Amino acid sequence: MRWPPYKHVFFDCDSTLTTVEGIDVLAETAGKKWRVEVLTNAAMDGKLDLEDVYAKRLQAVRPTHEQIQQIRAVYKRNIVADAQAVIAALHFLGHRVYIISGGLAEPVQQFGLFLGVPKQNIRAVNVAYDRLAGQWWQGEGNGHSPRQARYLDYEEGALTVSDGKAHIVQELLGTQNGRSLLIGDGSSDLLAGHQVDLFVGFGGVVERERVRREAPVFLHSPSLAPLLLLAAGPAAVRTVKGTPHEAVFQKAFTLTNTGAISFNHERLNQKFQQAYQTVHPRPD
Numbered sequence: 001m002r003w004p005p006y007k008h009v010f011f012d013c014d015s016t017l018t019t020v021e022g023i024d025v026l027a028e029t030a031g032k033k034w035r036v037e038v039l040t041n042a043a044m045d046g047k048l049d050l051e052d053v054y055a056k057r058l059q060a061v062r063p064t065h066e067q068i069q070q071i072r073a074v075y076k077r078n079i080v081a082d083a084q085a086v087i088a089a090l091h092f093l094g095h096r097v098y099i100i101s102g103g104l105a106e107p108v109q110q111f112g113l114f115l116g117v118p119k120q121n122i123r124a125v126n127v128a129y130d131r132l133a134g135q136w137w138q139g140e141g142n143g144h145s146p147r148q149a150r151y152l153d154y155e156e157g158a159l160t161v162s163d164g165k166a167h168i169v170q171e172l173l174g175t176q177n178g179r180s181l182l183i184g185d186g187s188s189d190l191l192a193g194h195q196v197d198l199f200v201g202f203g204g205v206v207e208r209e210r211v212r213r214e215a216p217v218f219l220h221s222p223s224l225a226p227l228l229l230l231a232a233g234p235a236a237v238r239t240v241k242g243t244p245h246e247a248v249f250q251k252a253f254t255l256t257n258t259g260a261i262s263f264n265h266e267r268l269n270q271k272f273q274q275a276y277q278t279v280h281p282r283p284d
Contacts, residue, residue: 003233003275006198007178009090010169013101013108013124015044015185015205017083017115017224018075022103025074026063036060043162046187046210050102051161058127058151065129066147071107076114080204081223082248087115089092089245093232097121100158100168102188123168127154165192181231183219190214200230216268221260225252230261230272234279253280 014021027036039053066157088121089098098121099112108124158164165188180196182189185203190211193199199213201208204222212218219226228236229252235251256276263269 002235003272004179005093005095005233005236006181006231007094007099008096008173008176008180008196009197009227009231010098010100010172010180010182011087011117012182012184012186012189012202013075013099013111014103016183016189016202017080017099018111019078019080019205020074021063022071022075022107023057025068025071026061027057029067044186044188044206045208046162046190046229049162050164050188054102054125054154058154062151064151065149066145068104068127068151069106069147071104072110072114075107075111079115082225082251084115085245085248086224086228089228089240089248090231091116092243092245093236093239095219095231096176098172099123100159100165100172100182100192101125102165107175121172123159123172125159127155128152128154133244134242162188165167168192169195183224183227185211187211189270198230200227214264216263216265218262218264219260220262223251223254223255223260224267225249226255226260228252229256229276234276237279 011017023041024033024037024040027033036057039057042048043050043053090097097117099108099117101108101124103124105126109122112117112122123283130152135159152161158167169192181198181200182196183200184191185200185206185208186212190199199215201211201218203212203218203220218232225248228249238247240246
């Protein structure tokens with residue numbers, strides 16, 4: 001049985017492409033890590049609506065422009081295993097890759113570009129700064145800089161509410177043809193699952209019980225490599241044979257043989273297993 005590919009592949013960012021949550025990084029810098037982490041986890045676990053905690057977290061921290069820009073470096077230092085190789089392989093195979101994140105736009109966009117995702121395919125939350133904060137107008141020579149301007153407000157929209165990502169998926173897909181897949185760790189990703197053909201829960205950084213229980217497919221591995229078998233299909237390994245992308249496919253097979261992927265829908269499981277066995281029979 002054939003496992004058809006998903007042409008459009010949507011990634012969450014925090015705790016999916018990188019092992020950190022950007023807002024929690026800012027909170028640690030401000031000495032408010034515990035308070036903000038509690039709110040973040042409550043929203044990601046679906047216990048609170050993201051809208052109820054978004055402003056509270058940023059107001060608690062009130063980061064500077066410079067601190068927000070520094071998240072990019074933290075993202076890169078904590079990149080999820082094989083994220084860059086998976087995205088490169090997807091592009092090689094002709095897939096379109098997107099990032100949809102409730103994180104802050106500047107670092108998410110910069111990190112996405114580093115991963116090879118086109119800027120027009122990245123969506124995150126814009127913020128405004130208090131241009132009077134820090135007396136930066138006195139000039140950098142006096143120790144002041146626009147980078148010290150503090151957070152003032154954020155742009156409310158689909159990415160600052162728990163059920164909003166589906167609208168962004170719909171906007172990005174437009175009238176394009178092809179099946180779509182979304183992978184993410186949180187409840188906001190799970191709630192967007194109805195807008196794509198396949199939702200894959202990701203537990204490689206944080207395994208959230210609701211997502212693990214309700215996602216049609218769940219990826220347990222700390223590596224994103226097995227996603228290739230779901231997004232491109234097991235048979236795609238034939239296309240990458242002899243290319244630099246073959247190695248990440250072989251890693252995907254190895255991890256899948258050790259239980260990296262689980263299914264909550266038996267029919268979907270049977271379809272995948274049959275396609276998988278055709279290309280890569282499991283050892284007895």
